[in-house]
Amino acid sequence: MISVMDAKVLNEDTRRRELADFLRSRRERLTPEDAGLPQGVRRRTPGLRREEVALLAGVGATWYTWLEQGRDVRPSAEVLSAIARALKLDPDERQHLFRLSDRPPPGMRPSGPETVPDALLRMLESMDRQPAYVLGRRWDILAWNRAAAAVFGDYDQLQGDARNIMHMVFANPDHRRKVVDWEIMAPIALANFRADSVRFAGDPDFERLIAFLRATSSEFEVLWSRHEVSSAVAGFKRIDQPDVGRMVFEYTRLAVLDHSDLKLVIYTPMQEGDTAEKLDRLLRLL
Numbered sequence: 001m002i003s004v005m006d007a008k009v010l011n012e013d014t015r016r017r018e019l020a021d022f023l024r025s026r027r028e029r030l031t032p033e034d035a036g037l038p039q040g041v042r043r044r045t046p047g048l049r050r051e052e053v054a055l056l057a058g059v060g061a062t063w064y065t066w067l068e069q070g071r072d073v074r075p076s077a078e079v080l081s082a083i084a085r086a087l088k089l090d091p092d093e094r095q096h097l098f099r100l101s102d103r104p105p106p107g108m109r110p111s112g113p114e115t116v117p118d119a120l121l122r123m124l125e126s127m128d129r130q131p132a133y134v135l136g137r138r139w140d141i142l143a144w145n146r147a148a149a150a151v152f153g154d155y156d157q158l159q160g161d162a163r164n165i166m167h168m169v170f171a172n173p174d175h176r177r178k179v180v181d182w183e184i185m186a187p188i189a190l191a192n193f194r195a196d197s198v199r200f201a202g203d204p205d206f207e208r209l210i211a212f213l214r215a216t217s218s219e220f221e222v223l224w225s226r227h228e229v230s231s232a233v234a235g236f237k238r239i240d241q242p243d244v245g246r247m248v249f250e251y252t253r254l255a256v257l258d259h260s261d262l263k264l265v266i267y268t269p270m271q272e273g274d275t276a277e278k279l280d281r282l283l284r285l286l
Helices: 004-028 050-057 061-068 077-086 091-100 118-126 146-152 165-171 173-178 182-200 204-216 218-225 272-285
Strands: 132-135 141-144 234-241 245-255 263-269
Touching: 004 061, 004 091, 050 061, 050 077, 077 091, 118 132, 118 141, 132 146, 146 234, 146 263, 146 272, 165 173, 165 182, 165 204, 165 218, 173 234, 182 204, 182 218, 204 218, 245 272, 263 272
Parallel strands: none
Antiparallel strands: 132 141, 132 263, 234 245, 245 263
16 A cells, blocks of 8 residues: 555655656757757757756756756756746747646746637637626736626726725625625635735736725724635625515636636526526626
8 A cells, every 4th residue: 555655755766767758758859959059960859858858947957867867956046947948948849848847937927908718708708697807916807797787887987996805805885785794704805815826926907906906995004914724616695686686696717728817707696596587587688
């Protein structure tokens, strides 16, 4: 029987072998011309030599050889970035390199306006019995379906920061009145937001929103000062909808893999409170 410690060692050995094979395959696909090096004498094997990769990355040739041999060496994030540049890895390959090295890839801070892919918009439209919306990197609501507007209100009426989830939770009294278990849900939402926002520390849009909420909401200020974080992505939410009464939903938050800063949030009606029937009534009112 394999112990937990033995399993961990086996996993690390497998990862190091995968890393070694990956580095070797990326090195062998490059020519000296690709890397800006002179062709030199005829080569017996394809691709760059290990010594050339080490030179381009600014690391020792022996150390890089150990890395390709699957030895237990632990490159820093800076060294991995240098190797990625030397091997001309694309973004997917670069992320794979960091994962194989058991290190989180350095965040590339996005900027500019966010867009929702057409395929995701069509998915939203097809979900006529499940309220759903798409969140951006700052938890701004970028797109939503009819069911979400029926339950939570017309997001078209909210502009700028007002269409942000944190703003709605802590600075929108109408939204707060709809959330039955606000005292439970608000800390969870903020802890999730804080965990997501760490990649954007110093971003002026984040800083402005957080400063406004800290000054406007004493509850936000207290919760923010606790520095609590959470990765919870699912749960239950009870809504007091003015037109039909109490509704109960199971919600889940999904990452959009090819647009890593987007999140799809889906609310599934529960049997409790005849929520599905109430949702149908709301949709007929639109």
